[in-house]
Amino acid sequence: MPAEKNQVESLDVPEDFYERIEHDIRARIAARLSFAHHVVDLGCGSCELARFLARENAQHVVGVDIYGSGFSEEPGGQGSVECREADARRLEFIYDDSVDAALSAHALHEMQEPLEVLREARRVLRSGGEILVVDFPRDSLAQRLWNESYLTPTEVVELLRKAGFTDVECRLIAQGQLIWAEGRKGPAGKEMA
Numbered sequence: 001m002p003a004e005k006n007q008v009e010s011l012d013v014p015e016d017f018y019e020r021i022e023h024d025i026r027a028r029i030a031a032r033l034s035f036a037h038h039v040v041d042l043g044c045g046s047c048e049l050a051r052f053l054a055r056e057n058a059q060h061v062v063g064v065d066i067y068g069s070g071f072s073e074e075p076g077g078q079g080s081v082e083c084r085e086a087d088a089r090r091l092e093f094i095y096d097d098s099v100d101a102a103l104s105a106h107a108l109h110e111m112q113e114p115l116e117v118l119r120e121a122r123r124v125l126r127s128g129g130e131i132l133v134v135d136f137p138r139d140s141l142a143q144r145l146w147n148e149s150y151l152t153p154t155e156v157v158e159l160l161r162k163a164g165f166t167d168v169e170c171r172l173i174a175q176g177q178l179i180w181a182e183g184r185k186g187p188a189g190k191e192m193a
Helices: 017-032 048-057 114-124 141-146 153-162
Strands: 038-042 060-065 080-085 099-105 125-135 166-173 178-184
Touching (some): 017 125, 038 048, 048 060, 125 153
């Protein structure tokens, strides 16, 4: 994992940087999760990424967001999309071991009790299922623009491991302006403490 440093002072990216890379990041997420048939998108916002995944990969995606008022009504293409207003800490409507991939894009930092969200994601993932977390890191352009509290890559890794994920990898991408973290639900008995 790259050394964490204060990036705000040395930013060489324009203020519209995230808008410029949005399509490329979505495409990268879709490519990474192309193996999955069933996906849960935690903190899905208006469900746009869920619809993108359904169109690009013909996946069945459940988007979950605590604020359901922004859900759009456009179809998901060949896949299917279900947008649910719900707390990602309690996914009672998703069976244990039923999802191939869990995703949190630009949302983990906003969630109350992110460890509980990740534990719940692990519960619904099948053995060998994968989680992908893409978020803004502390001391990034996002922090300067929106003045929110973000996690460091080290904190994201620690959360994933505490939630029981194995094979955890994390790196900064997009000129250090995004965290890209992955983990796997190992077989029973292989959880991390």
